[in-house]
Amino acid sequence: MADVVKKATRESYGEALRDLAEKYPEVVVLDADLAAATKTGTFKKAYPERFIDCGIAEANMVGIAAGLATTGKIPFASTFAMFAAGRAYEQVRNAVGYPHLNVKIGATHAGITVGEDGATHQCNEDIALMRTIPGMVVINPADDVEAKAAVEAAINYYGPVYLRFGRLAVPVVNTDPNYKFELGKGVQLRDGSDLTIVATGLEVSEALQAADMLAAEGISARVINIHTIKPIDRDIIAKAACETGCIVTAEEHSVIGGLGSAVAEVVTEECPVPVVKLGIYDRFGMSGPAAELLDIFELRAKDIVVKAKEALAKKK
Incomplete structure (x- = not known):
């Protein structure tokens, strides 16, 4: 297994946003003062005019993303899964889900592999919470290849999408050169x-x-x-x-x-x-x-x- 390529899907998230930015000029990225951790800093460095740091105010960030969506932008609201699905749940439900707005939630650091940050930051309930919101798409990619493909699929889908990414580097399993990501297809x-x-x-x-x-x-x-x-x-x-x-x-x-x-x-x-x-x-x-x-x-x-x-x- 020593030669297996490993990469954290949060890294893939940041790289995908940067790499797709020119192709999709309507994409904007929001973060809640965690750009270094969520890796949206990669996008910020390349496209600072399309990046908004909302500070440690996740609920407000979701509200801003909702507003941007009504103007035709495709906002990616980014923070840890615990804050995206937990702290901002009401805003995700009422400001994004209920009006079925074109907002993407980039939730990093999901699951127990957040590690030393402990139980308060290890969100093991986010998929369950997001599944219950009518019309919400929930994606949990397996590796770097799938994570990057999922970001583009989310851009091309009109409506709310919850994207779940991890902190831990994981093996790349989708090595087939003909790999194709299809939303809703196993x-x-x-x-x-x-x-x-x-x-x-x-x-x-x-x-x-x-x-x-x-x-x-x-x-x-x-x-x-x-x-x-x-x-x-x-x-x-x-x-x-x-x-x-x-x-x-x-x-x-x-x-x-x-x-x-x-x-x-x-x-x-x-x-x-x-x-x-x-x-x-x-x-x-x-x-x-x-x-x-x-x-x-x-x-x-x-x-x-x-x-x-x-x-x-x-x-x-």
């Missing part, structure tokens, strides 16, 4: 017949490793990357459920209201089979090195293997 990364692992974000690379570990034991695991959690790709999930007979979901987010819940909703309606969730189990995070927290919270490939065997045991 990506099957590996075929399998015994069970399906549905993953999102940094858990996609862990899911691929888990599939290798399972294969060594003679278990064939299909791997699906769900980058768009809302609207979710019902077809790819229903097909996997019917063909493999059980599903494991993997996410760096609460098992309540996130990917696991979204997948279970589809499965119960389309093709009822066992769904076993891997994620954060109704608890807050804790301070510590990001890599160690993934072990402590049991979000590694080996933990997906354990869940896969649980799912297989439930399979009829």
Whole structure:
């Protein structure tokens, strides 16, 4: 794994905004005094006249973004996920979601891999919160390639979009030169017949490793990357459920209201089979090195293997 390229998706976010700015002159970027951390500083350096630092006032930032959207701009309101989905939830719901404005929320530092910043900054509830807002698109890219493609897809989609990015450098898994990002479409990364692992974000690379570990034991695991959690790709999930007979979901987010819940909703309606969730189990995070927290919270490939065997045991 030493030769695997790794990059934090927050880095990809900043680079994508800068690189797409000339192509999309209506894009403007707002930040809440965190440009160095969210990496929107990359855009600010290149296009200072299109960057607004709103200070430590996230709710106000969302309001400004809403106003800019009404003038034809495409604003990217950027801050940590805890502040975007948490502190500014009311403004995102009422000022952006309700009037269905063309505002993009760039939420970085999501999940427990914020690390030493601890539980107050480790947002494991944001996907659940954003999923409940009518008309809100929710995207959680797996790597650098997908994150950059997601930013452009968000620009080309009219309406509110929540983009979730991480602090930790993660492996680039989308190495196919023909890779194409399609909003609302899952990506099957590996075929399998015994069970399906549905993953999102940094858990996609862990899911691929888990599939290798399972294969060594003679278990064939299909791997699906769900980058768009809302609207979710019902077809790819229903097909996997019917063909493999059980599903494991993997996410760096609460098992309540996130990917696991979204997948279970589809499965119960389309093709009822066992769904076993891997994620954060109704608890807050804790301070510590990001890599160690993934072990402590049991979000590694080996933990997906354990869940896969649980799912297989439930399979009829």
